[in-house]
Amino acid sequence: MSHNKIQENEQEIDTNRQNTKSNPKSKLIPTISINFKFLIFPKSRIEPFQKENLQYRHRRKKSLINGWLKSTFTFLGILLILVIISIAVFGPWIAPYSYEEATGVSLYAWKPPSPKHPLGTVYAGNDLLSRIIYGTSYYLVIALLSVGISLIVGTFLGMLADYYGKWVDSIVMRVMDVILAFPGIIFALAFLAIFGTRFIYIVMILGVIGIPYYSRLVRSSVFKEKELDYVAAAKVSGANKWRIMFKHILPNSIQPIIISMSFDIGRLLINLTILGFLGFNDARFIDWGSDIFSGRGHIWDAPWATLWPSVMILISVVGFMIVGDGLRDALDPKYQHVSR
Amino acid sequence: MSLIRFIIRRLLTIIPTLILILIITFFITRMLPGDLAMMRLHPRASYEDYLRERARLGLDEPIYIQFLVFLGDLLSGNWGVSYIVGRDYPIWLLISQKLPITLEIVTISMILAIILGIKLGKISGAHKNTKRDHTARLITYIFVSIPAFVLVTYFMQLYVATPLKILPIFGYKTPGYAEPPPITYSRILNCFLSGKWYLLTDYLWHLIVPVSALTTVQLVMMSRQLRASMIATLEEDYIRTAYAKGVKKRRIIKKHALKNSITPVIVVSGMGFSAVLGGMIAVEIIYQLPGMGKLFYDAIGSSDYNVIIASIWVFSIVVIIFNFISDVAIAIIDPRIKLK
Numbered sequence: 001m002s003h004n005k006i007q008e009n010e011q012e013i014d015t016n017r018q019n020t021k022s023n024p025k026s027k028l029i030p031t032i033s034i035n036f037k038f039l040i041f042p043k044s045r046i047e048p049f050q051k052e053n054l055q056y057r058h059r060r061k062k063s064l065i066n067g068w069l070k071s072t073f074t075f076l077g078i079l080l081i082l083v084i085i086s087i088a089v090f091g092p093w094i095a096p097y098s099y100e101e102a103t104g105v106s107l108y109a110w111k112p113p114s115p116k117h118p119l120g121t122v123y124a125g126n127d128l129l130s131r132i133i134y135g136t137s138y139y140l141v142i143a144l145l146s147v148g149i150s151l152i153v154g155t156f157l158g159m160l161a162d163y164y165g166k167w168v169d170s171i172v173m174r175v176m177d178v179i180l181a182f183p184g185i186i187f188a189l190a191f192l193a194i195f196g197t198r199f200i201y202i203v204m205i206l207g208v209i210g211i212p213y214y215s216r217l218v219r220s221s222v223f224k225e226k227e228l229d230y231v232a233a234a235k236v237s238g239a240n241k242w243r244i245m246f247k248h249i250l251p252n253s254i255q256p257i258i259i260s261m262s263f264d265i266g267r268l269l270i271n272l273t274i275l276g277f278l279g280f281n282d283a284r285f286i287d288w289g290s291d292i293f294s295g296r297g298h299i300w301d302a303p304w305a306t307l308w309p310s311v312m313i314l315i316s317v318v319g320f321m322i323v324g325d326g327l328r329d330a331l332d333p334k335y336q337h338v339s340r
Numbered sequence: 341m342s343l344i345r346f347i348i349r350r351l352l353t354i355i356p357t358l359i360l361i362l363i364i365t366f367f368i369t370r371m372l373p374g375d376l377a378m379m380r381l382h383p384r385a386s387y388e389d390y391l392r393e394r395a396r397l398g399l400d401e402p403i404y405i406q407f408l409v410f411l412g413d414l415l416s417g418n419w420g421v422s423y424i425v426g427r428d429y430p431i432w433l434l435i436s437q438k439l440p441i442t443l444e445i446v447t448i449s450m451i452l453a454i455i456l457g458i459k460l461g462k463i464s465g466a467h468k469n470t471k472r473d474h475t476a477r478l479i480t481y482i483f484v485s486i487p488a489f490v491l492v493t494y495f496m497q498l499y500v501a502t503p504l505k506i507l508p509i510f511g512y513k514t515p516g517y518a519e520p521p522p523i524t525y526s527r528i529l530n531c532f533l534s535g536k537w538y539l540l541t542d543y544l545w546h547l548i549v550p551v552s553a554l555t556t557v558q559l560v561m562m563s564r565q566l567r568a569s570m571i572a573t574l575e576e577d578y579i580r581t582a583y584a585k586g587v588k589k590r591r592i593i594k595k596h597a598l599k600n601s602i603t604p605v606i607v608v609s610g611m612g613f614s615a616v617l618g619g620m621i622a623v624e625i626i627y628q629l630p631g632m633g634k635l636f637y638d639a640i641g642s643s644d645y646n647v648i649i650a651s652i653w654v655f656s657i658v659v660i661i662f663n664f665i666s667d668v669a670i671a672i673i674d675p676r677i678k679l680k
Contacts, residue, residue, distance in 0.1 A: 174356050174360060178357055178360045178361055178364065180611070180659075181659050181663075182361075182655065182656050182659070183655055183659055184615065185617075185621065186621070186651075186655050189621075190652055193640040194372055266484075267615075274621075277487075292493075300497065313485065314482065314485045318482065318485045321484060321485065
């Protein structure tokens, strides 16, 4: 009896296989997708057991990210960032006046908001709305470039410091301490006073000031990762130091870097505003800080001149901070339990 | 015993940092635009006068001798004379008059920010995702994105032009009040020790606006950091054990969670100190306080190089001392740090 059953089962399996074989299209797309997915996502070529594990992790991450997206705060943050980025990108199309008119001199100084100038005018008679719009792209470009410099150089130095042992570690950490010892803005002020306030110099000095944050983060991450087994396995299979660092350790240490990047952009925007307020901005570009400075004596007869640049800074920095908090709640394993 | 060893170890690590800062400051002096000898000569000087001036200033000597001379001058307090800002006033005296004001404001701000920030963060972290938490987080998001000088500008107008008119809008003392006798370097202590209470109350009354602006920005940073670290701490096993034992929630937070989550807050306060010094410059300019920030800004504006160099040196020393104090505070609070 059982023998018959086994034969029946075999026949069932055979018919199943025949069914699938007779119907090649049902296997075609998965085959193609798995084989081509491997080129893009290396994790696709996996065994069924690991596949379930991976699906579980995917589902869990997706539910976290969905929960994170649905919560009001982070959704608001993402919305704000998208608004800011679209203002920066589509600026010249949105602004009612052209760039030359926004930086030139005109007769309508300190005019209140009117249909012609939706937010009023400033000291030199330029329309405040177009100044704000053009200033957004300037600020975002500087912030992104500076964060890029800090990120790349800081990560590189952090990994270098940690993987090569004690002496290199001490030297790099001392240099980081020196950069941290000068208060950031004061260093930037001195540097810009020496070399002039050009766009490139502002980007460079703000990038250099931000290096210690990233290098410390990367260093602490690499400290923890170095002890783990996969690094030993990679070493045993003969990978040299750079390969281990970049291919194995770096992808696992990216999380705190991404979180810190978001906060860093916010911090940089505030620093840029302070530099602009003190007069250290590139004179060819529009700066919210310098707008606040020029409007600060006229708060009672022209309140819009300081109000709207401050509101723009508020919106930008709040957006980045909220998204940074949300990213931290979603990605950092210590906060995985935080459910909204 | 190990605390003293920790302090000695920290002091030893400060020394290479100080040496590097000295080297960098020296290079800044040599990189400043403008010829030192030419600036001090009258316009009709001849070439021999120029050579003589160069020899007198010591610019012809090899670079290491110049460095040693610079080192000797800087460390012995002979910081030169301020040509433009102070009208031939010795810099050491100039800075010793202006540094106490800045330091007092910044110290009071940081202490208040740490204390109040911990209180706010405790509310936020202990009752996470409740209404209290969301309100507190909203407040933090708004105030962390406003630079301090914007707050000061609006505070000033609030107190000036409305019927409130209770706070002064500029200065640090009412004109016509005498200075207290210079017993110590700190103005508050001078007023306190010499018994002139009216001077003390007048000074503090003038300081309310700048201190409140600076405190607000730092306070919300501390509270954000405390919230983050408290959420991470409250998931630990020992807190769960305490709950299971039946300890009341308030006692758990006060006795266990707070003490273990304060360390990152103090670390962040070190970086916040640099930010406060940067924001202090803008606040001093708006509020017309004769402090280090205004001195530095005026010196940069008028290219008074001796003052710039001396200010950079003083600022770095202040930041290093503050970081040292915060490290010792961490070591006292968290005994594990001492033993590492």
